[in-house]
Amino acid sequence: MKIWTPATSANLGPGFDAMGMALSMGNQVEIEESEYGRMRGQPPHITRLEDHLLYKAMVRAWSEMGRKPRAVSLTQQDGIPGSRGLGSSAACIAAGIAAANAMEGYPLSRQACVDLSAQMEGHPDNVLPAWEGGICVGVMEEGHVDWVRLSPPQGLYCTALIPNHPLPTAKARAVLPPSVPRADGVFNAGRAALLVAALASGRMDLLGRACQDRLHQGYRAVLIPDYDEVVRRVEAMGAAAAFLSGAGPTIMSLWLSPPPPEATFEAALLGLTWRWKAKNLSIVDHGVRVECAQQ
Numbered sequence: 001m002k003i004w005t006p007a008t009s010a011n012l013g014p015g016f017d018a019m020g021m022a023l024s025m026g027n028q029v030e031i032e033e034s035e036y037g038r039m040r041g042q043p044p045h046i047t048r049l050e051d052h053l054l055y056k057a058m059v060r061a062w063s064e065m066g067r068k069p070r071a072v073s074l075t076q077q078d079g080i081p082g083s084r085g086l087g088s089s090a091a092c093i094a095a096g097i098a099a100a101n102a103m104e105g106y107p108l109s110r111q112a113c114v115d116l117s118a119q120m121e122g123h124p125d126n127v128l129p130a131w132e133g134g135i136c137v138g139v140m141e142e143g144h145v146d147w148v149r150l151s152p153p154q155g156l157y158c159t160a161l162i163p164n165h166p167l168p169t170a171k172a173r174a175v176l177p178p179s180v181p182r183a184d185g186v187f188n189a190g191r192a193a194l195l196v197a198a199l200a201s202g203r204m205d206l207l208g209r210a211c212q213d214r215l216h217q218g219y220r221a222v223l224i225p226d227y228d229e230v231v232r233r234v235e236a237m238g239a240a241a242a243f244l245s246g247a248g249p250t251i252m253s254l255w256l257s258p259p260p261p262e263a264t265f266e267a268a269l270l271g272l273t274w275r276w277k278a279k280n281l282s283i284v285d286h287g288v289r290v291e292c293a294q295q
Contacts, residue, residue, distance in 0.1 A: 001289040003029045005095045006133065006284055007080040007149060008087030009160070009252045010125035013151045013211030013243040014191035019137050020087070022129035023158065024282045025079045027091045029054065034073035049074065051127065053089060055057055057096025057120060063136060065100075065107050072099075083166030085246035091124035093117045093196075094288045102290045111145075111173050114138075118145045126246065133286040152283035157255040159239070159265060160281055161230060163274040165249060168221060172247035175219045184214035204256050211241035211254070224249045225273035233268050249274075 005027050012066040049055050052074065060070045080088045094117055099107045108116070110131070117127035119140070122147045128169070129135035138147030195210035221227040221244075230251055231242045237260060239253040253259070265278035 001031055001099065003031065003095045003288065004047075004097055004291075005029075005091040005098075005130055005288045006286075007089075007249075007281075008090055008126045008129045008246075009085070009158075010087065011216070011244065012135075012195060012252075013053070013213045013217070013241065014188045014195060014215070015125070015137065016188070016215045017123040017125050018139055019195070020125040020129045021135040021152075022133040022156075022284045022287055023086070023160070025087050025279065027088075027095065028077040028097070028274050029095050030075040032073050032277050033103070034071050049126075052091040052176065054096040054099075057093045057117075057226055060099040061097045061100035061108065061113075061116060063106075064112070065104055067104060069151075070103065079168075081162060083168050084162055085086070085167070085169075085172075085244065085248045085250040086160065087126040087130060089169075090121055090130045092118070093120050094127055097286045102292060106271060107264070114145050114147070115140075115143055119143050129287060130200070131287040133284050135283065152285055153199060153202060153204060155256060156204060156283065157257070157259050157282060158254065159234075159253045159259045160245060160279045161234065161251040161253065161265065161269070162277045162279060163224070163249050164277070165274050167247065167249040169247045172220050172223060175223065177219065181217055184241040187212075187214045207241040207254055207256075211243050212249040213243065217244050217249075220244060220248050224251075227251070230269060230276065231271065232266070237265070237268060244267045266271060 006022040007025045008020050012019045040286040062069050082088045097113050118140050121127050122140035128138045132149045135150040138145045191212050198206040198210050234242045234253045240256050242253040245252040262278040269276040
């Protein structure tokens with residue numbers, strides 16, 4: 001079987017651990033039963049199938065179904081750069097659970113797959129759009145995710161600014177304080193509510209204010225050289241909003257008309273500490289897709 005899973009951008013500014021959107025680039029995986037487990041095209045630091053997050057997700061799904069794990073042959077083509085805040089781990093988790101579910105004849109419901117994915121990831125912000133596409137809002141309580149999906153607004157474009165340096169999520173989480181001032185909590189609650197309302201109603205003119213955040217971006221920005229300058233330059237080019245994609249270090253920008261060519265962004269960001277690559281993207285209307293071979 002072949003599985004495609006989209007990259008995702010989480011938080012969208014104020015929606016910390018709760019909001020995310022699916023993007024028009026992703027990972028392609030081919031999986032088939034095999035007498036011996038094997039991998040091709042895997043990340044270089046992974047040497048055993050059992051250590052691959054995608055296969056761990058398959059094993060977790062099989063356990064949920066009460067089935068024994070199977071040996072598989074796995075070939076992965078990564079379109080999502082790792083440790084860049086673009087949902088590479090969520091893509092592996094969704095693909096693995098989708099693969100195991102398909103191999104067993106789909107005993108797990110869509111909701112069960114979402115719940116299981118969020119349990120593995122720890123929060124639903126990336127895995128929800130990886131499954132459902134579009135823009136998703138979700139909260140998890142006791143392993144269950146309550147969620148709402150918004151269709152991609154017409155006329156909304158994205159450009160991801162991806163640096164040549166990774167930022168492990170664990171490191172980006174470690175800099176966050178255990179508590180925040182009440183004023184910052186109130187600030188984010190209002191912006192998150194405004195962002196959902198703006199997206200649902202088509203008020204794209206509100207994105208600049210709605211995507212503001214005080215819970216995580218300021219703390220994580222210290223790990224990303226020239227973060228404020230990148231945002232300033234992109235907004236000066238006409239972006240409606242710019243924010244950290246997930247835990248970073250990728251910076252996502254939103255546009256109300258087609259953005260400039262990728263080379264224009266890269267030229268505008270020359271001379272900074274890190275080298276930045278631009279990727280013009282769209283918000284995709286679908287999540288993980290499974291194509292099973294005809295028997």
